[in-house]
Amino acid sequence: MDQRIATVMTGFGGVAAASQLCLRGVSAREITRAVRAGDLVRVRRHALVDGTRWRDAKPWERHALRARAVAASFPDGSTLVLTHHSALAVWGIPLHGVDDRVHVSSTGGRRGRTDDRVSFHRPVPAPFVTDHRGVSLVRPAAAVIQVAALFGGDAGLVSADAALRSSRCTPADLVAAVESLGVARASSAPRRVVALADGRVESAxxxxxxxxxxxxxxxxxxxxxxxxxxxxxxxxxxxxxxxxxxxxxxxxxxxxxxxxxxxxxxxxxxxxxxxxxxxxxxxxxxxxxxxxxxxxxxxxxxxxxxxxxx
Structure with a gap:
């Protein structure tokens, strides 16, 4: 791998936007060459992952890499926030029964266009948004509730139990999220997940x-x-x-x-x-x-x- 590319990818934890490479003197042609060689994996336009990390990663680890790369690829100053299981993956919380898209919202209220790689959702109230290792994302409890609403209780409970077990959130956090996000109006699954979630449970x-x-x-x-x-x-x-x-x-x-x-x-x-x-x-x-x-x-x-x- 080109040393300039290797330095950037290492510095950003294995992911980078094409613009971040270009700022360090790597041309678009050199990026394309690195993708063809397998040194980089393009998970979306302008969103790149270190090839070795990608190949060595487990499925849920790949989702975290994909989500972080997509987040990095949006323009500076954007109000992009990772949501749903994309946030859970970055938090390191186990996933089950979800898709491979990166799920995001905008705190500025603007809706992007959903495609086969990224799904845009309505804004999340500010108290449920935070920063984790340089990535803007929803808090674990909010992400759990979002997953339960979109993918069902089976998926939601796997992540809810794991989030409680790892102390990423508390039962009170889950209650606050289900009451404030409004997703329970469309599905009964989030409330059932909150009622059942138990940190003593040890596996998906x-x-x-x-x-x-x-x-x-x-x-x-x-x-x-x-x-x-x-x-x-x-x-x-x-x-x-x-x-x-x-x-x-x-x-x-x-x-x-x-x-x-x-x-x-x-x-x-x-x-x-x-x-x-x-x-x-x-x-x-x-x-x-x-x-x-x-x-x-x-x-x-x-x-x-x-x-x-x-």
Missing amino acids: AESRARWVFDVAGLAQPVPQVVVHDEEGRFVARVDFLLEDEGVVIEVDGMGRYEDIRDLRAEKVREDRLRELGYEVVRLSWSDLGDPGVVVRKVLAAVGRARLRSA
């Missing part, structure tokens, strides 16, 4: 499961419960427990078991839970896409638990 799969439980009308289990045996010795820390029924619910994310030894250890763990009188039900990532499957599995486990105690 667990958040998705809780949304399915709610949609299906199932009782919400207690998350992250430590189980001990009769002598008070630690047995397991389970994803969820239906305490009144004695049913443990474990949720597998994508690629949970990478080693056969992990799978064997999990079987031993489940056998020990059953010896203590618990029924165990496992929900896979694919199960979470079909509420009917989740309901059948959970209710079957509840039925077995009641027969045990009869």
Whole structure:
């Protein structure tokens, strides 16, 4: 990579506008050459990302790079603000069920033109806008509510739980956002997300499961419960427990078991839970896409638990 380009990209955290490169003596032709060589990736007109960082990034990390590059590419003095999951990605909050567009608004009230790369939204009240590492964006609670309103509760709850878990926002912040942004008038999902959000939940799969439980009308289990045996010795820390029924619910994310030894250890763990009188039900990532499957599995486990105690 041209040393001038490398210096600029490093200085701006792996992203830059074409104008920032031009100010340092890099011509448009040299930028095009770098894009063709893979040294740079053009994510939108004038918005550039370091090629190596882009190729090494996970999908959600790519969205943060794309969002920051697009933000950098707008003219100096613009009132562009990153919103929705574009803001969440820059905050480092996990995403699920969203698109690849960069979502923005303008505090000046002007609406840009939505295209296949960028979606423009109405202005966000000033108290919900801040700066993070040189990028103007909405606060995490506001972004969570926006995602829930646009993409649904499944997507919103994944980010809401993660934001609470990482202390990026508080339950009170979520309440303030849903009351002030006005998005709840068009969708019931934001209010349900606020009611359900729980920082004890530790993964996107667990958040998705809780949304399915709610949609299906199932009782919400207690998350992250430590189980001990009769002598008070630690047995397991389970994803969820239906305490009144004695049913443990474990949720597998994508690629949970990478080693056969992990799978064997999990079987031993489940056998020990059953010896203590618990029924165990496992929900896979694919199960979470079909509420009917989740309901059948959970209710079957509840039925077995009641027969045990009869």
